Amino acid sequence: MKKLRSSAAYRIAFAYSAAIAIGIALLGTIIFWAMHIAFTRQLDAMINDEAQTLLLEYRDEGGELATAIAQREHIGQQGAKLFYAVFEPNGRRALGSLNTTMPQLGMHDIAFVDPSKGLDQARGLAIDLPDHRRLLVAADREWVEQIDRTVLVTFAAGFIAVIGLGIGGALILGGYLRRRLSAIGNAAEAIIGGDIRRRMPTSGRDDEFDRLAMVLNTMLEEIERLLENLRQVSSDVAHDLRSPLTRLRNALEESTLGGVTAAAREQVIAGAIVRVDGILSLFAAILRISEVESGEIRRLFKPVELSALITDLAESYAPAIRETGRSLTWSVEPGLTVKGDRELIAQAVTNLLENAQRHTRPGTDIHISLAYSAKWVRIAVADKGPGVAPADRDRITRRFIRLESSRARAGHGLGLNLVSAIVRLHRGHLGFADNAPGLVAEIELPRNP
Amino acid sequence: MKILLAEDDIEMAEFVARGLDELGHNVVRVCSGVDALHLATTEPFDLALFDRMIPEMDGLAVLRRLRAAKIETPVLLLTALGRIDDRVEGLEAGADDYLVKPFAFSELAARINALARRAPINAPVTRLECGSLSMDLLRREVRRDGEVIILQPREFRLLQELLRNAERAVTRTMLLERVWGFHFDPQTNIVETHISRMRAKLNEGGKRDLIETIRGVGYRMRQCEEA
Numbered sequence: 001m002k003k004l005r006s007s008a009a010y011r012i013a014f015a016y017s018a019a020i021a022i023g024i025a026l027l028g029t030i031i032f033w034a035m036h037i038a039f040t041r042q043l044d045a046m047i048n049d050e051a052q053t054l055l056l057e058y059r060d061e062g063g064e065l066a067t068a069i070a071q072r073e074h075i076g077q078q079g080a081k082l083f084y085a086v087f088e089p090n091g092r093r094a095l096g097s098l099n100t101t102m103p104q105l106g107m108h109d110i111a112f113v114d115p116s117k118g119l120d121q122a123r124g125l126a127i128d129l130p131d132h133r134r135l136l137v138a139a140d141r142e143w144v145e146q147i148d149r150t151v152l153v154t155f156a157a158g159f160i161a162v163i164g165l166g167i168g169g170a171l172i173l174g175g176y177l178r179r180r181l182s183a184i185g186n187a188a189e190a191i192i193g194g195d196i197r198r199r200m201p202t203s204g205r206d207d208e209f210d211r212l213a214m215v216l217n218t219m220l221e222e223i224e225r226l227l228e229n230l231r232q233v234s235s236d237v238a239h240d241l242r243s244p245l246t247r248l249r250n251a252l253e254e255s256t257l258g259g260v261t262a263a264a265r266e267q268v269i270a271g272a273i274v275r276v277d278g279i280l281s282l283f284a285a286i287l288r289i290s291e292v293e294s295g296e297i298r299r300l301f302k303p304v305e306l307s308a309l310i311t312d313l314a315e316s317y318a319p320a321i322r323e324t325g326r327s328l329t330w331s332v333e334p335g336l337t338v339k340g341d342r343e344l345i346a347q348a349v350t351n352l353l354e355n356a357q358r359h360t361r362p363g364t365d366i367h368i369s370l371a372y373s374a375k376w377v378r379i380a381v382a383d384k385g386p387g388v389a390p391a392d393r394d395r396i397t398r399r400f401i402r403l404e405s406s407r408a409r410a411g412h413g414l415g416l417n418l419v420s421a422i423v424r425l426h427r428g429h430l431g432f433a434d435n436a437p438g439l440v441a442e443i444e445l446p447r448n449p
Numbered sequence: 450m451k452i453l454l455a456e457d458d459i460e461m462a463e464f465v466a467r468g469l470d471e472l473g474h475n476v477v478r479v480c481s482g483v484d485a486l487h488l489a490t491t492e493p494f495d496l497a498l499f500d501r502m503i504p505e506m507d508g509l510a511v512l513r514r515l516r517a518a519k520i521e522t523p524v525l526l527l528t529a530l531g532r533i534d535d536r537v538e539g540l541e542a543g544a545d546d547y548l549v550k551p552f553a554f555s556e557l558a559a560r561i562n563a564l565a566r567r568a569p570i571n572a573p574v575t576r577l578e579c580g581s582l583s584m585d586l587l588r589r590e591v592r593r594d595g596e597v598i599i600l601q602p603r604e605f606r607l608l609q610e611l612l613r614n615a616e617r618a619v620t621r622t623m624l625l626e627r628v629w630g631f632h633f634d635p636q637t638n639i640v641e642t643h644i645s646r647m648r649a650k651l652n653e654g655g656k657r658d659l660i661e662t663i664r665g666v667g668y669r670m671r672q673c674e675e676a
Binding site: 281297346 | 531532533534537551601603629630631632633634635636637638639641642643646
């Protein structure tokens with residue numbers, strides 16, 4: 001019972017069926033009274049008609065009242081049975097078979113003795129005759145009572161049926177709601193218990209519960225992705241730090257051994273500083289990525305003159321890239337503006353340019369372009385280098401991913417991950433395609449974010 | 450120079466103070482924001498270095514109070530936070546420069562020198578000179594020995610930054626920040642390539658190289674008065 005009371009599902013179902021039952025009871029009462037009053041009126045009208053007819057007959061035709069009454073009592077009427085009595089002014093019943101005492105004038109409920117049933121209720125109209133006798137015409141209430149009883153019994157049965165159906169329905173509905181909800185609850189508990197791959201069950205009916213479950217599942221997937229990311233990053237950071245720190249430690253230890261010249265020691269220290277700087281820049285990159293991923297920088301967004309920025313970057317990088325034996329050309333659609341962080345966009349484009357030169361042979365042509373469509377502006381960095389296999393194109397934006405082909409080269413494997421984070425911050429897309437030959441990296445940013 | 454250093458990390462404070470002492474500066478050290486505010490409002494300093502996270506009142510709050518009190522001592526904020534919005538916040542609060550920990554001492558020294566040089570400027574500078582080299586900021590013209598040298602806009606800005614800090618080191622990161630507006634470290638040597646192109650233009654005809662490269666730090670305009 002406590003389970004039923006503490007369950008919102010049962011409470012709602014019970015309250016709902018109770019409301020219907022009360023409605024039925026109310027409706028029954030109203031109908032009962034309306035019918036009761038209507039039938040009583042009808043009965044009164046019939047008695048009145050009968051009394052008037054009798055009176056007219058007696059007065060106009062000068063007929064004998066006794067004969068008329070006897071005749072009527074003998075024939076009997078359809079519907080309600082009528083009774084008659086005529087009283088002397090002294091109260092004695094002179095005519096008619098209605099066994100009762102002399103009533104007041106007007107319409108009343110009266111009691112009489114029914115020869116077959118004993119004391120009974122009737123509705124009667126008493127009027128005074130011109131000869132000071134009093135005529136009573138009465139109708140047995142039996143007829144109205146019977147209708148009343150039928151109505152009452154019908155509604156009582158209906159009421160009981162509704163209560164029964166209500167309780168049954170409430171139990172079924174409540175049970176159903178509890179089952180659906182506890183399925184979600186159980187899944188949540190399993191997830192709390194550590195089974196983060198568990199998902200909310202869906203029934204396939206696409207109802208409210210399914211939609212809730214699907215939203216929760218999307219949320220769980222995002223959480224799982226973030227968790228996985230976090231786990232990956234912490235193990236990668238630990239892994240990536242171990243080897244440079246080990247080398248650093250070894251170099252420093254060696255320099256403390258005897259027989260090392262002051263010049264050599266200085267060289268070791270200089271090398272150590274370079275290594276530490278590398279480690280610090282790795283941390284700076286990780287922190288920058290998490291800052292970008294948090295999305296808080298969006299509040300600092302301002303309009304960025306993208307055309308000017310890309311031209312500027314291309315002009316700044318062209319000499320440096322030319323120095324490495326590659327070439328940089330550009331084609332920039334003028335006058336394009338996006339809302340964002342100028343420096344982050346610059347960093348993203350810079351990273352793409354640096355990737356293009358780091359992963360291609362000297363002599364390679366690199367081209368940067370800025371174009372637009374109805375909704376997007378597209379920054380593309382294309383090279384004629386070796387390209388990236390289609391299977392690897394999705395992987396290269398992940399943290400610390402360095403394809404085997406480039407593992408030997410410098411870099412901490414965070415560049416494209418940062419680009420991807422920056423592009424997501426600007427609600428854009430980052431894609432890689434075949435430049436046949438080579439790779440084209442495309443950043444799409446919304447024109448009116 | 451008399452420099453106020455507000456830093457609660459003892460090791461860091463000693464590292465900075467020792468280095469500045471060696472450069473001949475007079476360093477006054479405090480460990481809390483309240484002390485920093487008290488000293489900065491009661492004694493004249495040429496420069497103040499505030500750590501952002503110091504006890505009692507953080508560096509940013511001290512800076513805001515100083516600026517509200519119309520004390521215009523140049524302030525360099527030191528911070529362990531390298532976040533973009535922290536930098537924006539720091540500069541909006543009235544910092545003259547912003548340096549993220551960890552930093553090389555040479556970087557700090559160069560920035561302190563640049564700030565000290567900037568302080569007395571009241572009238573806008575329209576002309577920069579160094580020996581035989583002159584830069585007219587209004588006509589955007591550079592001349593060496595009276596001959597006009599055509600520089601690209603970036604090269605002009607680079608030279609302007611070097612000339613403004615003539616005879617003092619300007620670091621690579623300072624140039625990236627001030628010439629390109631980048632607060633990140635691009636792996637490609639854009640500063641180096643621009644300097645070398647500009648150097649070639651300035652020294653055309655085998656003239657004396659005016660720009661000195663300081664290994665691991667940055668660049669410096671050589672002594673302007675030729676001996």
